């Protein structure tokens with residue numbers, strides 16, 4: 001490993017550590033019933049830490065120094081990113097064109113009491129469909145996502161997601177996916193069909209041409 005690679009690996013470990021701490025914080029902040037005074041003290045202490053992190057931040061056009069866009073490393077992706085306080089995170093692997101994802105949703109993702117918010121299910125499915133689409137060699141952006149909610153998705157329960165590409169027609173790729181529980185993988189709770197469109201060079205340039213990379 002070069003010194004740069006070692007430095008980046010350490011930074012990713014530290015980002016993952018911070019992400020874990022933040023996810024626990026979000027879960028506890030969502031479920032806590034401590035006295036009101038403790039809530040106010042916690043808010044003040046968290047603001048102090050937040051100020052330290054804010055000492056040096058990147059702007060909207062600058063990628064994280066820990067990311068590797070072409071290698072598929074996005075530390076702060078809100079679904080899969082190990083550094084994201086918002087991500088479950090969903091762990092995805094793709095084998096022979098089938099993307100398989102695993103995660104457990106905490107109570108911060110609640111919609112109907114004890115079940116996941118429907119928008120969260122759509123977000124998970126958009127992501128895993130995207131991985132199947134990229135793995136097919138036809139990367140693109142989502143232009144349409146149809147979700148069918150067949151049964152509520154339970155919180156605090158290991159989930160199993162799958163996705164695969166069904167059709168490639170020019171720049172348009174159709175993929176389908178499901179969310180089930182690990183305990184009952186044959187019973188889909190949510191299913192989705194997504195349409196993804198490969199960008200023309202001009203579109204790539206217009207949307208992503210100004211991206212920069214932050215110095216580590």
Ligand SMILES: CCCCCCCCCCCCCC(=O)SCCNC(=O)CCNC(=O)[C@H](O)C(C)(C)COP(=O)(O)OP(=O)(O)OC[C@H]1O[C@@H](n2cnc3c(N)ncnc32)[C@H](O)[C@@H]1OP(=O)(O)O
Pocket residue numbers: 070071072073126127128130131134141142143144170171172195197199200203
């Ligand atoms: C190695 C590591 C792996 C890492 C994996 C990372 C995975 C990441 C996963 C991330 C996952 C998360 C992913 C996300 O969250 S992506 C974020 C959400 N998506 C967007 O923001 C996209 C917004 N849309 C656009 O910017 C434009 O629509 C684009 C630029 C995409 C196309 O521009 P435009 O709209 O001007 O189109 P076109 O003239 O180029 O024509 C294109 C073709 O597409 C057809 N079309 C268009 N709209 C629709 C529609 N609604 N239904 C059906 N078809 C539609 C159209 O008819 C034409 O077909 P044809 O006439 O040629 O046949």
